[in-house]
Amino acid sequence: MDFINGLITFLNFVAVPATAYGAQLALGALGVTLVYGILRFSNFAHGDTMAFGTMATILATWGLQSLGVSLGPLPTALLALPAGILATVLLVLATDRIVYRFYRRQRVVPVILVIVSMGVMFVYNGLTRFIIGPDDRSFDDGTRFLMSAGDFRRWTGLEEGLAIRSSQAITLVTAIVVVAVLFWFLNRTRTGKSMRAFSDNEDLALLSGISPERVVAITWIIVAALATVAGVLYGLDKSFMPFTYFQLLLPIFAAAIVGGLGSPLGAIAGGFIIAYSEVMITYAWKKVLGYWLPESLAPSNLVQLLSTDYKFAVSFAILVIVLLFRPTGLFRGKSV
């Protein structure tokens, strides 16, 4: 019985939050990795693209709420999501047209594009704060729990509860759907195949008549959609604050690099690796170990390896380990 109680505690405090967070990171990392694979630079504006998309969705949510529209138990933001995606797609396509295309034509070295993306990051960041302000905003109006700890306890008769917040369930379901659609698109459709061909070998792809501008535009559309979905899910799960989205850049990049830049599958794996390590290393294991270990070995202190404030240190440490031992990442991404 103790073992099951321990397991439930573990699921409740580690596995469930880490899975939701991992799905959010994976969606973010997919965006970074796609930009890297097709446009060949590390997009520093990705965190702020997510923030912009979330902001657009929040504004649409408020609009729907003022009209009295709601999805019942689900958050209204899901209904507002297409509007948010559309706004982000327009913004990103406009940015590409005005900013990135010039450098692409010049065929500049990637690091210049990274600096350019830094400027774009400034602009997006300013834009987001300009429109919605820098404050914390919570926009989840659906039911809070899919299964609350109390219900679980009554239902199973166990001592420990297992709570699943609806935002966590929505995150996982949405992420699975989005990833399935994305992989179907990349592997099965003509356009998706041309994108992969372009990523593998640009010159050959051009020779076989693939239009680079079209590939780039489709990439940006997908990236904007992924960023918005990732941002909205993160915002539903935690809360929306422009600055935290900028800070997500580090775990997202860590996830993309750990998985191998340019590899979509790697981005997903990387997202979960980073999320699980972050949560497991900053979780205080006292309760779980108290259940699992015999009485005499039960720990007296918290058994927390690092305080939660050091969660960035965890993604960073994993990043460094991967850079040292396997610079191309787990799934053999690009190394140019």
Next chain:
Amino acid sequence: MRNVLLFAVVLGLILLTGIFQSWNVALGILNMGLVSAVMALGVNMQWGYAGLFNVGVMGFVALGGLAAVLVGMPPVGEAWAAGGGRILGGLAVGAGVLIAAVLIFTRMGKGTKRTVAMIAVLTVGFFVYRSILDPGVNAVEAVDSAATGYLGGLGLPVIVAWPVGGLLAAGAAWLIGKTALGLRSDYLAIATLGIAEIVIAVLKNEDWLSRGVKNVIGLPRPVPYEVDLQRDPDFVAAMGSIGADPVIASSIAVKLAYAALFLVVLLIVLWLAQSALASPWGRMMRAIRDNEVAAEAMGKDVTRRHLQVFVLGSAVCGIAGAMMTTLDGQLTPATYQPLRFTFLVWVMVIVGGSGNNWGAVLGGFLIWFLWVQVEPLGLWLMDILSSGLPEGSLLRERMLESAAHMRLFTMGVVLLLVLRFSPRGLIPER
């Protein structure tokens, strides 16, 4: 000629601020402009000389600030007695464990044995390290935590902290450079982004080191205090003879004294940077930047040279960070924002002219001036734009409120415009 004119324009802008706003504001801009110029020089060494992309400037600047605390503040004897020895011991054990792990990695043959040994040493070592360190930390943080609760510093003159800040930053840069240099250029960027966040996290959470978010205030100054000047009869008499108000004059005198100190540092760093750039070493660096393959074929050790210039540039950022904390008189970890300390410095370098030290200095002054002045300017602009709206209307409120965020937007636009239309910057590299 054009360059002199550009510097004259920036000086003119600062003078205009003094005439139309107040000399206090103008000197404030000048002082932070001097500090920013030093930071920009550091980044310019990395990017302009060698093409290294460092987005962890904030971390190195914060390490400089930490140095100001560790050197300048008086030691807290009670805290040292309570747990100073334990903390030092714990840190020594931690360092020992890391060295042991590295030794195992380099000395033992490849294989499962090595991996197991390394993981075992690291795991056991981590728990031993925590068991020694934690009681010491708790004891130190319990000592009068409202006023001190940390170990304090060495109690040396705070100027000593400036080179020490450089050393701390150089040490961190060496560790990062060893890991990430020699890999793809973007990896260095991500790695430095990470180290900067970690440095800030350490400053925020390790209360025994620098009081964390409780901030260290009242750092000793290298220049006299305003109050002392106002009490000094000679100073009051001297100011009276030129007909100045001693209160205002004292604060201006203090700012001028800081400006003089900073100017000396800036001139030294600038002179060193210029001579290095003109030396064979500088030519080699640029050769490596322009064509790594060719330079390598000529027998230059590219990774090693990159590490060298990366450490040097970071050290300069650390010096600037120590200067800035000295100027503020306090270390407040929560104020370190990457947009302000990393990316703004990048805007300075790019706008000024990457690869040209004078350009970096000019960019430091100009962009800092803009950063300070865009906010009142934005407020004024919004006031005019929204003047047609009725008083107290929601949109007007929102517009006035959001003027505060004009800064980031403006900086982004300036950066993008310069990159597009004048990628070599205001003072291009010769």
